[in-house]
Amino acid sequence: MxxxxxxLMEAVGLSLLMALILISMQMFQRxxxxxxxxxxxxxxxxxxxxxYEIVKYEDLLIDGMTAINYIKKIIGTYGLPVYVSTENSIFxxxxxxxxxELRDIASDKYINPLKKYRCKVERDENGVINNIRIEKGx
Numbered sequence: 001m002x003x004x005x006x007x008l009m010e011a012v013g014l015s016l017l018m019a020l021i022l023i024s025m026q027m028f029q030r031x032x033x034x035x036x037x038x039x040x041x042x043x044x045x046x047x048x049x050x051x052y053e054i055v056k057y058e059d060l061l062i063d064g065m066t067a068i069n070y071i072k073k074i075i076g077t078y079g080l081p082v083y084v085s086t087e088n089s090i091f092x093x094x095x096x097x098x099x100x101e102l103r104d105i106a107s108d109k110y111i112n113p114l115k116k117y118r119c120k121v122e123r124d125e126n127g128v129i130n131n132i133r134i135e136k137g138x
Contacts, residue, residue: 054078054129057119061137064113068102074132075099085135086111 057070071082075096082093089108093099101109111117116137122130 051129054080054132055121058121059118061116061118064111064115064117067117067119067134068099068111068113070119071102071132071134072096072099080129080131082132082134084109084111085133087115087136 054074057066062070071084071093074080074082075093075098084091084093086109088110091109093102093109098109101107102111103113104110111134117134118137120133120135122133124130
């Protein structure tokens, strides 16, 4: 009788230990899933913050001076091509050295600082920003 009592106590203890291990494993798996979701959300927020400088004028009318400064920022910092459409011409700005022509009134690439321009951000099928378009506004 004494042996069976000890055996039952050991069996109950072993069962409790197994239950504790299973519960711990389930809690660990849940915490890992939660951590994964939080990390994914943080990555998404970081991407949005990094893109803010690029997309802050998207679909807005801005004056020519703001457009020139925006082009300089996009070319200098991000290296994205900027397609520009003015009253006089359509052209692409790809290098910082070309930005001087944007203020030269005799240039075909002149952007009038008093006119309004609309900015558009173009993305590929994966949502990656390919280029910027600045078009004459209404």
